[in-house]
Amino acid sequence: MPVLTRLIPSPVSVDIAAGALDNLAGLLADQRISSSGRLAVAISGGSGTALRGRLAPALPGADWYEVDGCTLDAAVQLADAMRASHYDAVVGLGGGKIIDAAKYAAARVGLPMVAVATNLSHDGICSPVSILDNDAGRGSYGVPTPIALVVDLDVIREAPVRYVRSGIGDAISNLSAVADWELAHRETGEQIDGLAAAMARQAGEAVLRHPGDCEDDAFLTVLAEALVLSGIAMSIAGHTRPSSGACHEISHALDLLYPRRSALHGEQVGLGAAFATHLRGEGERAALVAEVLRRHELPVVPDEIGFGTDEFVAAVAFAPQTRPGRYTILEHLDLTTDEIRDAYADYVKAISS
Structure with missing residues (x-):
């Protein structure tokens, strides 16, 4: 055989x-x-x-x-x-x-x-x-x-600790990216690569669940390994789907709309992942992601990286245009600006409770 x-x-x-x-x-x-x-x-x-x-x-x-x-x-x-x-x-x-x-x-x-x-x-x-x-x-x-x-x-x-923390946000965002990929598979029939998805998800979970911080070699090793696995997952899939969903669309929108004020990539995608997880109706999961981001001193609301609520809402509304043809929770819900504003208000309440 x-x-x-x-x-x-x-x-x-x-x-x-x-x-x-x-x-x-x-x-x-x-x-x-x-x-x-x-x-x-x-x-x-x-x-x-x-x-x-x-x-x-x-x-x-x-x-x-x-x-x-x-x-x-x-x-x-x-x-x-x-x-x-x-x-x-x-x-x-x-x-x-x-x-x-x-x-x-x-x-x-x-x-x-x-x-x-x-x-x-x-x-x-x-x-x-x-x-x-x-x-x-x-x-x-x-x-x-x-x-x-x-x-x-x-x-x-x-290295400046802010840059290491940024990597934490990027690794954790895998979890939202894979969830968006699975959503696209269910709703549009988009092919999903199970091995690539598994590698990206486990990389994100390893960082999310690790009790250490940036002063800890054991944690830094897990973070470095997670970032490596994320890269390999993209190579396996042949595209960025395992590590890029609505979280990255939001980040790209912030970069394009406010190029002189964009924060670090990992800071933006971590915030985007927490919000996208909330949009998918995964309240407890969104709260956990926000809790871990806070523990590592990463932003969970846009004003922590210099963006107002209106600017963030505008970025979320613009985000699907940054990746035409990609299906995420943003394309699935197709929210109006007012609906995004309401969803964001609900998100803030949910992660603050």
Whole structure:
């Protein structure tokens, strides 16, 4: 009897541990990544630059590229600069923005990419997507999954804690995204990938249920693993459905409508997930999500990140336009502006009781 399987796109190496950067040179020397040591290392002016002095002696064959702004134009410029040399791989060293820029540039020149994350702000550290600012605002671009991932918990603890908390919001939002995917399956017949959904859901549940906080290595490990699993779930599905539902539509709407005042991605999607869960009639679940977000000092109402009620209501009304063809609780209910306002008032009461 034949055994049918499928290949799962995933990194060949994932190293999440205190002191993981000490092993970076050895990981990169793996013949599957860079046996010659010819590497292009992309850094921003922040954490990546701070670590360059520490890592450069161990990577004598590397060329270092400081990327300004981490926009689509900057990523294209990085790719063009790398074409002049023959590299084995690209290393993105820093936060989520530089990793997204490096993923895009690596895809453009056809090189494998290694993500070395210095914070845990969102699941882009291992996803097949780059989020980059462009002339129209902000766009999502499909890219290969990183060939390897390194997360040094000692470095993560030195990052601004707000960025780590943002990753918590992004991981927990998986639960709302999967619920929206299941809703679309029931209502429209959209195909759902059970393995991708299971991975994304378990990643979210692991973070939601963990009693630790950002000072705890055990919690940081679970959070990093959850963000990795979220990225792999998207690769399995072939799209962002496992980690992107109404929660992300609301966040994208905030980015587009108020580009100079948008909060961190994970802050916005966590809030969006709590509200979307309330809209689906899951009162106890919404209260639990809000409680955990509060415990990690994440926003549960928009004024905690600088948006008024009217602005949030407008963003929710606009949100379905950010992902045409995607079916979530927002498309299902098709609420008017007044109905959104009433639902939001009910949400505030429910999470305050």
